[in-house]
Amino acid sequence: MRILCLLLFFWIGLSPLQAEEEVRVLIDVSGSMKQTDPNNLRVPALKLLLELLPPETRAGVWLFADDVETLIDPAPVDERWKQDAERLSARIHSxxxxxxVERALAAVTRDWQAGDAAGNRHLVLLTDGMVDVEGDSAADKASRERILTRLLPAFQRAGIHLYTIALSDQADHPLLKQLAVATDGWNEVAESAGELHRTFLRIFKKAVPRDTLPLRDNRFQVDTSVKEFTLLVFRRPDSPPTELVKPSGQHWTFQDHPDSVRWHQEGNYDLITVASPMPGEWHVIAKVDPDNQVMIVTDLKLKVSPLPNYLLSDESLTVTAELTERGQRITRENFLRLVDFQLQRAGDASPPWTLEPARDPGVFSYTLEPLAEPGTYTFRLTAESKTF
Known part of the structure; x- marks a missing residue:
């Protein structure tokens, strides 16, 4: 049996069709983290993940080692919640x-297991080690077995998606991958703590993707439908300060920007939020990085049907998409005939596939043929029109 991993990235105001989202994060604070994360880079990486969460999301964070400690109580994400989360993140230790792991997974999902499988439930687990409980290797083995035979089936029944991150070669990679695959979550391996920011970003884009704009050569186009954008810019240690240039030509920096602009800076990234942005072309003065991106709040969205993260190599996949405005599907033919919906596989020089009108008005679809080779595939779906 061969398994294909799928990543679908969206551009031009696009988000998946989804119910209420809840994200819970479990952070390993065992003593081995002193070696794998000596500079405690879990803190800025977690801050990035939490800053990116959209307002309608519920979220909470726990620390675990011998026992489980609530760091941030689950609650709707708003400005106050983010401020508290940033302050409390400093309590992460080693x-x-x-x-x-068993105790931690059971504790933070107890209410999920007891209730109905309502909404989209995402659990992010970061660890650098094996299952290690008090006792001997037999106790460790028994705990690991209970995770697979008791907790995992309960997660599947409760609709919980596990996103697992292994932070060292000593982590139990087979266990973490099995938990992710069996719950249609995602598994990542961070070779070092310095990669955690980008690892958390990839997890975020899988769990709760936000609407985005294309960023080409550090330039992006904003129109009147965009109410707010958040720009993520990664920086290297030797990089000069990031600058953001408005369509009018005015330059902003971390040290010099309007009070209405929220500019959060960490050691290797800037996160800039601009409300009611000026329409036109914006320009970032920084090194081009493939993980830089522009997330937006807009009434115009391209929504995509939920897709699995993993496929068998003999499975086909139908991708459907629709444009919505203020939550309502757009069905106006005179508008839609000017829109091109296209799907392309990253790294493939072949022409993109075109989504064609489906049976339902305003819905477009394309069926991908089975992908023969196992591996991780990235697809980009775009909606392009001269009218937006």
């Missing part, structure tokens, strides 16, 4: 003795 002082625990054991890595009791």
């Amino acid at each position: 002082n625990g003795r054991h890595t009791h």
